[in-house]
Amino acid sequence: MLELQQIDKTFHRGTVNESCLFRGFSFSVPVGQFVSVVGSNGSGKTTMLNIIGGSMPIDAGKILLDGQDITHMPEYRRARRIGRVFQDPARGTVPQLTVEENLALAKNKGKPYRLGFALNRNDLASYTELLAQLGLGLEEKMQVPVGLLSGGQRQALSLLMTTMTDIDLLLLDEHTAALDPKTAEIIMQLTDRVVREKKLTAIMVTHNLRYAVEYGNRLVMMNKGGIVIDRTGAEKEALTVDDILDTFNAISIECGN
Amino acid sequence: MLFLNTTLDGLKMGLCFAIIALGVYISYSILDFPDLSVDSTFPLGGVCSTVLMLRAGFPAPIAILAAFPIGMAAGALTGFLHVKCKITKLLAGIITMTGLLSVNLALTQFLTKNGYTTSIFSYRSENLKGIFSYDFINGFSRQGQTLFRIGMLVLIVIAVKLLMDLFLRTKMGYMLKATGGNEQLVISLGHDSGTYKILGLALANGLVAMSGALYSQLYMSYDNTSGNGKVVLALASVIIGMAVFGGIKRVNGTTAVIFGAIIYSLCLNYLVLLDKNGIYLKLFNAVLFALILIFHDRIAAMFNRRHAKVMTTIDNEILEEKRRDA
Numbered sequence: 045m046l047e048l049q050q051i052d053k054t055f056h057r058g059t060v061n062e063s064c065l066f067r068g069f070s071f072s073v074p075v076g077q078f079v080s081v082v083g084s085n086g087s088g089k090t091t092m093l094n095i096i097g098g099s100m101p102i103d104a105g106k107i108l109l110d111g112q113d114i115t116h117m118p119e120y121r122r123a124r125r126i127g128r129v130f131q132d133p134a135r136g137t138v139p140q141l142t143v144e145e146n147l148a149l150a151k152n153k154g155k156p157y158r159l160g161f162a163l164n165r166n167d168l169a170s171y172t173e174l175l176a177q178l179g180l181g182l183e184e185k186m187q188v189p190v191g192l193l194s195g196g197q198r199q200a201l202s203l204l205m206t207t208m209t210d211i212d213l214l215l216l217d218e219h220t221a222a223l224d225p226k227t228a229e230i231i232m233q234l235t236d237r238v239v240r241e242k243k244l245t246a247i248m249v250t251h252n253l254r255y256a257v258e259y260g261n262r263l264v265m266m267n268k269g270g271i272v273i274d275r276t277g278a279e280k281e282a283l284t285v286d287d288i289l290d291t292f293n294a295i296s297i298e299c300g301n
Numbered sequence: 302m303l304f305l306n307t308t309l310d311g312l313k314m315g316l317c318f319a320i321i322a323l324g325v326y327i328s329y330s331i332l333d334f335p336d337l338s339v340d341s342t343f344p345l346g347g348v349c350s351t352v353l354m355l356r357a358g359f360p361a362p363i364a365i366l367a368a369f370p371i372g373m374a375a376g377a378l379t380g381f382l383h384v385k386c387k388i389t390k391l392l393a394g395i396i397t398m399t400g401l402l403s404v405n406l407a408l409t410q411f412l413t414k415n416g417y418t419t420s421i422f423s424y425r426s427e428n429l430k431g432i433f434s435y436d437f438i439n440g441f442s443r444q445g446q447t448l449f450r451i452g453m454l455v456l457i458v459i460a461v462k463l464l465m466d467l468f469l470r471t472k473m474g475y476m477l478k479a480t481g482g483n484e485q486l487v488i489s490l491g492h493d494s495g496t497y498k499i500l501g502l503a504l505a506n507g508l509v510a511m512s513g514a515l516y517s518q519l520y521m522s523y524d525n526t527s528g529n530g531k532v533v534l535a536l537a538s539v540i541i542g543m544a545v546f547g548g549i550k551r552v553n554g555t556t557a558v559i560f561g562a563i564i565y566s567l568c569l570n571y572l573v574l575l576d577k578n579g580i581y582l583k584l585f586n587a588v589l590f591a592l593i594l595i596f597h598d599r600i601a602a603m604f605n606r607r608h609a610k611v612m613t614t615i616d617n618e619i620l621e622e623k624r625r626d627a
Contacts, residue, residue: 118493119488120487120488120491120492120493120494121491123488123489123490123491124491127489128489130485134483135483135485135486136485136486136489137483137486138478138479138482138483138486139482139483140478140481140482141475141478141479141482145475148475149472149475149476149479149486149490150490152472152490153490153491154491156472157472157473157475157476157490157492158471158472158473159468159471159472159473160471160472161470161471161472162470162471162472162474162475163470206489
């Protein structure tokens with residue numbers, strides 16, 4: 045499904061702040077896998093997502109999606125096949141528009157945005173049903189501007205909007221990090237359900253080791269632009285937080301954290 | 302009588318400028334782009350429609366409509382400079398504005414050859430009979446003529462407003478709003494947000510140029526300096542309009558900015574009464590704009606407490622968010 049081949053990435057190239065993150069980094073994700081990625085700050089998790097999503101160029105290497113070379117494809121073109129939920133709940137919705145308007149925009153993804161009317165009263169019932177499943181009371185706020193919703197509500201909406209249309213790959217960029225523990229749990233369960241129901245391939249970056257262990261069927265730990273733990277299937281099932289915590293602590297001490 | 306005339310003149314001017322304000326509502330309010338090219342696209346519309354009428358024999362209404370695509374091209378240039386050449390918003394606008402000054406001057410030469418003109422910078426002629434000049438209104442009193450023209454302008458402004466409202470309800474219109482509200486979402490939906498910025502600026506300046514064309518037919522003259530201060534005027538209209546009417550439920554953004562333009566033009570016209578030689582007009586413009594920027598929150602609170610409350614909730618929400626992120 046997704047393949048990163050021999051990626052090189054150096055920040056601030058040619059300045060005193062030059063720092064090399066990836067040298068010959070390779071990583072691949074088969075169809076239907078739900079990968080959790082953990083690692084300390086600066087380990088390259090988010091950079092990896094930025095590289096896959098197309099918001100950051102690479103110095104060398106190749107990115108393949110379903111065998112197609114997408115290395116030089118601009119972010120908006122990749123977005124037609126790759127969905128992404130950001131850490132900041134504000135990035136997945138338009139604050140000035142209502143819940144209904146945001147959903148209508150997302151529903152049309154993949155089709156042209158021309159001079160047809162954006163809102164269709166017939167869709168309202170299906171939106172209400174969709175939102176009612178969340179149990180966050182969003183179905184009663186259909187006409188409320190999204191800017192007035194809480195972070196959790198907005199993130200749930202972002203997740204729904206991202207997965208409303210068919211995508212090949214879902215990127216989750218610490219998408220529960222800005223939420224309170226209870227809301228984070230709700231969003232995490234919602235994520236798990238959506239990924240299962242839609243049989244999505246997903247990569248989730250998280251700082252929460254428990255989520256990484258509990259959810260998904262592969263766990264990857266990164267450090268200094270490399271992979272230090274990579275467990276799949278039964279090996280992953282057997283993994284506990286304590287198992288990875290030791291490695292995590294060792295890495296962190298090494299980094300001086 | 303003086304007061305009545307001033308009021309009528311203010312109304313007439315305000316309605317004409319309401320079209321600029323509608324354009325700037327797209328660029329400033331919807332796209333969050335303070336577009337300075339307006340100062341030159343306004344006279345561009347005026348000179349182009351005048352040349353088309355007098356040199357190419359276009360009927361007056363067609364000449365006004367023709368100003369729209371011409372203004373769009375100028376707006377698209379500002380958009381191109383910002384999006385593709387990565388020039389900051391203000392500077393991209395300044396470049397287009399400055400360059401167009403020469404274009405406008407060059408086009409004015411087409412008018413001067415027949416010697417109609419008072420100088421190369423301006424043009425005034427009874428031959429410039431536009432959509433506001435009819436033989437039968439010559440019999441009317443001065444106020445009657447102005448009222449007739451105000452009536453025509455009201456119809457034009459309402460037509461433009463309704464078309465714009467319709468456009469803003471389409472998928473394309475929503476993408477424009479999304480581009481101003483959260484560019485990342487437009488990208489996530491698989492579209493280039495830059496394209497929508499260019500489109501929005503083009504539409505905005507198309508309206509501005511059309512307003513310029515209306516203006517030259519309304520006053521039967523064209524002046525290369527008529528664009529000076531139009532950015533300020535339009536921004537002030539949008540901001541005062543949103544402050545006074547933005548919180549009222551049944552009044553949408555386009556209606557609010559139309560009334561904003563009328564309020565602003567009336568204020569300006571009353572101020573000009575104090576200044577017989579017209580020296581301080583731009584100063585009034587600037588001072589009025591500064592006052593609006595300083596007091597628009599308080600004005601909004603005064604006119605609609607509920608609106609103010611909603612805004613505070615959003616602010617608190619954002620603060621809360623920031624605290625949590627930190």
